Amino acid sequence: MSESGSIVRVMDTDELFLRSDAALREVIDQIDPADLSRPAPAEWSTKADPTLRDILAAHTYDEAWIPDVLAGHAAADGDDLKGIDLLGDDPIAAYDARHDAATQAVRAGTRAATFRFTYGDYSADEGLAHLATYRAFQAWSIAQHLGIPFHLSPELIAGLNEHVVPHADEWRQWGVFPPAIDPPEGADDETRLLCTLGYWTA
Secondary structure: OOOOOOOOOOOOHHHHHHHHHHHHHHHHOOOOHHHHHOEOOHHHOOOOOOEHHHHHHHHHHHHHOHHHHHOOOOOOOOOOOOOOOOOOOOHHHHHHHHHHHHHHHHHOOOOOOEEEEOOEEEEHHHHHHHHHHHHHHHHHHHHHHHOOOOOOOHHHHHHHHHHOHHHHHHHHHOOOOOOOOOOOOOOOHHHHHHHHOOOOOO
16 A cells, blocks of 8 residues: 555556466466367366367467457457367467467557456456456466476466455355365465465365
């Protein structure tokens, strides 16, 4: 809190998104392509019996529409990517290319005041927080699922504590987060964050 009483942001939501998106890419780039045919948890997808390739396809699609959402277009408008295989013969490289385009769009600094998601309209700051939340915890979840060494960075933990944790109970009512978990004794910052949002497993 500043002397004037206004809230001082430690991390803006653009940076929060970029750090979360980079964390997800860090994990995806470590996936063995042979593992893409493995089953994925059913709760990660609306598709029946999803595989990790299905999850990667969903993330690739999610990256692909970031420039349009930043420009103020609705996520569902002119949706000419649905049903198209964005992954091709080199799925991880295809994801990386869409990730690069999304990163460039966010770094350009031009964004609509309102993000029009399929589930509602939100301010740009809140919209970026939504996008960051999805990416950060998918990064952690995929890494846990595949045994990939990964930790959320201290900077990303701080940003999530600033922009996401204050809304945790509200978003939990929408089904975004599982019930909170009591952290174990001596828990570090990452574990406490994951417990607050219901993701931690021993």
